[in-house]
Amino acid sequence: MSSSACRRLFTLSPYFSPSSTRLYATRASRNADAHHTSGAVPVNVGKNAPSPTAHKKAHTDLSHGQSTSPKNTVLGTSAHQGKPALPSAGAVEKTATPTPTELNAEDQLKQLDQITMMERMAGHLDIWGQRVETLDVEIPYSVHPKHMSSNGGIRGTIAQALKNFENGVKNSVSIYRLAMENSIPGLDLPWPNRRQRWFLWPYQALRVSSTDPSKWIAPFRETIALETYKAYNTALASGDTKSLKRLTTDSFQDRALKLLRSRPSGQKFTWKHHSTLSPPTVLSIRVMEGHLGTEGPRVGNRLMAHVLVRFDTEQSITRYDAQGRTVGKPSAPQRVTEYLVFEKRMWYNDPWAIREQLFEGVGKGPLAV
Numbered sequence: 458m459s460s461s462a463c464r465r466l467f468t469l470s471p472y473f474s475p476s477s478t479r480l481y482a483t484r485a486s487r488n489a490d491a492h493h494t495s496g497a498v499p500v501n502v503g504k505n506a507p508s509p510t511a512h513k514k515a516h517t518d519l520s521h522g523q524s525t526s527p528k529n530t531v532l533g534t535s536a537h538q539g540k541p542a543l544p545s546a547g548a549v550e551k552t553a554t555p556t557p558t559e560l561n562a563e564d565q566l567k568q569l570d571q572i573t574m575m576e577r578m579a580g581h582l583d584i585w586g587q588r589v590e591t592l593d594v595e596i597p598y599s600v601h602p603k604h605m606s607s608n609g610g611i612r613g614t615i616a617q618a619l620k621n622f623e624n625g626v627k628n629s630v631s632i633y634r635l636a637m638e639n640s641i642p643g644l645d646l647p648w649p650n651r652r653q654r655w656f657l658w659p660y661q662a663l664r665v666s667s668t669d670p671s672k673w674i675a676p677f678r679e680t681i682a683l684e685t686y687k688a689y690n691t692a693l694a695s696g697d698t699k700s701l702k703r704l705t706t707d708s709f710q711d712r713a714l715k716l717l718r719s720r721p722s723g724q725k726f727t728w729k730h731h732s733t734l735s736p737p738t739v740l741s742i743r744v745m746e747g748h749l750g751t752e753g754p755r756v757g758n759r760l761m762a763h764v765l766v767r768f769d770t771e772q773s774i775t776r777y778d779a780q781g782r783t784v785g786k787p788s789a790p791q792r793v794t795e796y797l798v799f800e801k802r803m804w805y806n807d808p809w810a811i812r813e814q815l816f817e818g819v820g821k822g823p824l825a826v
Contacts, residue, residue, distance in 0.1 A: 643676025
């Protein structure tokens, strides 16, 4: 079974998006048709066993997308046989897949059991590598009184202050979890003693957005994030598809590759980084367990991290024709401010990759950093 087929089969809540159950329905329809064609009648032992006529009617209803069970769902059970009721392909396709928020705890546990079973059956396939939604990283805005109008008045300012506070708490908790797993990028932390764990580490965890080179997040900001940002822009300008696939992921990668395919043939571009006007700043970080297998990963740990970074640089792009001549005037350095979300699944040896770009809200004031 291919990796893409695994992704279509199962769903992980709350961050993994719902997927189709078409394969189940196809198998159900084929089994029903084969049974009906052969004329075989299952044998049940007991006084409540249905008659051959009832079996024939049940299979006829199944082949027409109908169910004789009280609930026509994949997880439902037959009222007569006590076995899973398998709907037809048409019946499943017409049923809307519930969103993660609509799934109750029992449904989520059933889905997790299915994924765990698939993990054991797949063997070498990593079903925890499917696409996920971006975690709730966000851009914090200033709540200074002089920016009250941009926040929508007093109520809007209070609401923004609460959002900033919540973002700060989540930042601290997330980086502390990374520290406990010794997974802070570019940093090797020894196991803390009691004083470090209860005093020094919480202080560091409160300084996620700091640009101080002595803070935990400094190696990621100054080296990993900035170098990945430069390498991505260079690869995008030069048309280096291999590097783009390594440096990007998810919908951001799809957009970058689509942009390359839409370029006029015969033209080349070069990208140049002139200066960094302000240090890259981590605005928001979220961590969750992305690997929920019964057995831990062979490398790294179970965590997945999304980090929102602000870049403020001067850069330029030069375009050339097929003969290598400059098209138009060389562009002067332009100030560019971008907000990019980086992703790392700690059970992979892959580098940090860009997964999404965020934008400032219209009419919003300066950032709260």
